[in-house]
Amino acid sequence: MVGDSEAFRQSCDLIRRGAKSTVTVLLLGETGVGKEMFARGLHSVSNRADKPFLAINCAALPEQLLESELFGVEKGAFTGAHVSRPGRFERADGGTLFLDEVGELSFSAQAKLLRVLQEGEFERVGDTRVRTVDVRLVAATNVDLQEAVRTGHFRADLYYRLNIYPVRVPPLRERVEDIPYLIKRFIVKHSVRHDKEVRGVTPEAMQALQEYNWPGNIRELENMIERGVILAQHHGMIELADLFPSITIAPPSESMAPICVDSSLSLEKMVNLLIDRNTSLEELENRLLDAAVARSRGNLSCAARLLGMTRPQLAYRLKKK
Helix, strand or coil: CCCCCHHHHHHHHHHHHHHCCCCCEEEECCCCCCHHHHHHHHHHCCCCCCCCEEEEECCCCCHHHHHHHHHCECCCCCCCCCCCECCHHHHCCCCEEEEECHHHCCHHHHHHHHHHHHHCEEECECCCCEEECCCEEEEEECCCHHHHHHCCCCCHHHHHHHCCEEEECCCHHHCHHHHHHHHHHHHHHHHHHCCCCCCEECHHHHHHHHHCCCCCHHHHHHHHHHHHHHHCCCCCEECHHHHCCCCCCCCCCCCCCCCCCCCCCCHHHHHHHHHHCCCCHHHHHHHHHHHHHHHCCCCHHHHHHHHCCCHHHHHHHHHHC
């Protein structure tokens, strides 16, 4: 983990202070903010650092398989269970288990998870033997668990058991100062991966990266930098066009005369002036779209706000144009 922003340092401080205990940690944050990296960081500075660290995404497996992955399965428990095998809790015994998207657990899995947290014991699927484990649990979610409890989608007792030590992982838009550090790390990583030397990003590209809203957070940034590494020249720099290929602003054609409007005019007078000039609705919309995207330096979220619409609505109009 790299960064020097205030939001990042506050989260890291909470991780360090809770690492030496055995308390269950609940990581809260948007998709792509790096919750698993924080979980690994906690494990690496804990007293269990020399023990296993296992991770599982609770939303990636169907309900019927998730319980067997977590708690293990006995031979013959269901069709296809030809051998007995331990689950993640047994394999993480003595270490740390990271449950991502814990809000997606079924009620059955929630009940078993609560039992493990309270008693340190569980049963494999299809077995009656009680097994005990010593596992440090780190859970993560990007949903509002309080709201899920209120609507009956999450057990209240499990929520209170998980929420002993919550840590909010800040989104990338609150860590703008960290973007250069992250870019440097991702360039090194993907330059090695793609056997290519890239010296960095141009000032124009860096400015755009720091002004972008990052709805996909660090995951989106890494994906964008990997694309930039692939497209950049060997020993060259990543250009703005390598990062935001979908944003193309065509220069105005010679046949399209500039639309000059006195800023002191009222909106009604501006409209009448445009009508008197026989300005078509399509032309006006295209000029507004181009101007908003240009002013936002390719940041669609910012451009959408300038135009009073959502980012998907703007993307649809740009694609249609």
